[in-house]
Amino acid sequence: MIQNKTNPYSIARTSAWLIAFVLLGTSAIWGKIPVFLFLNHDFGRIADNFMLGCTYLAEGWAWIPYLIIVGWFLKKDKGIIIYCFAISTLLTQIPKQIFFPNITRPIASGIDPNQIHTVKGVVMHQLNSFPSGHTATAFTIFLLTVYLFKNNKLVLIGLIYAMLCGYSRIYLGQHFPMDVGGGIIVAIITVEISKRLRKNTNDIKEN
Numbered sequence: 001m002i003q004n005k006t007n008p009y010s011i012a013r014t015s016a017w018l019i020a021f022v023l024l025g026t027s028a029i030w031g032k033i034p035v036f037l038f039l040n041h042d043f044g045r046i047a048d049n050f051m052l053g054c055t056y057l058a059e060g061w062a063w064i065p066y067l068i069i070v071g072w073f074l075k076k077d078k079g080i081i082i083y084c085f086a087i088s089t090l091l092t093q094i095p096k097q098i099f100f101p102n103i104t105r106p107i108a109s110g111i112d113p114n115q116i117h118t119v120k121g122v123v124m125h126q127l128n129s130f131p132s133g134h135t136a137t138a139f140t141i142f143l144l145t146v147y148l149f150k151n152n153k154l155v156l157i158g159l160i161y162a163m164l165c166g167y168s169r170i171y172l173g174q175h176f177p178m179d180v181g182g183g184i185i186v187a188i189i190t191v192e193i194s195k196r197l198r199k200n201t202n203d204i205k206e207n
Contacts, residue, residue: 012146023181042117051168058134058165083194096128135183138165
């Protein structure tokens with residue numbers, strides 16, 4: 001009898017890959033600006049405030065309560081959490097600052113500003129668009145949580161959280177969909193590297 005080896009993390013990772021491919025693929029086929037404008041709609045004040053909340057949940061500071069709650073209170077591996085934070089930051093900031101420093105954000109890309117939905121009070125950045133750091137943070141937290149807890153229910157909950165955070169970057173006019181797709185790939189690579197680093201570290205300790 002063949003056993004089903006599918007686990008929650010595999011499902012989460014596959015889902016993340018699919019979303020990234022859809023965002024990058026549609027941007028490549030139809031162009032990053034048309035896809036952005038298609039998704040960047042004004043859904044009203046309630047949606048504005050909700051999306052602001054979603055984007056705050058993917059700020060870099062989110063790692064601090066995550067480490068405290070998951071690492072210390074729930075007794076999960078603190079090392080892999082720190083690895084994920086560090087690697088995600090490096091894989092996001094190095095491309096932004098070194099390889100793609102002049103890739104413009106929507107507001108500076110030549111689109112008529114009247115076509116872009118923005119939210120009052122949100123500072124509109126102009127450069128360092130690829131990849132989306134907020135998206136990388138959200139999807140890294142999602143994938144890492146599923147990996148640590150191995151709970152199928154967390155796949156859906158975490159995926160909704162990560163997708164909302166990623167979409168908030170488009171909704172707020174801060175990133176193109178391709179930037180969000182890039183952030184998702186950063187997250188996948190981050191968790192995979194962190195898993196291997198933890199394994200190597202544990203092997204060294206055992207020897």
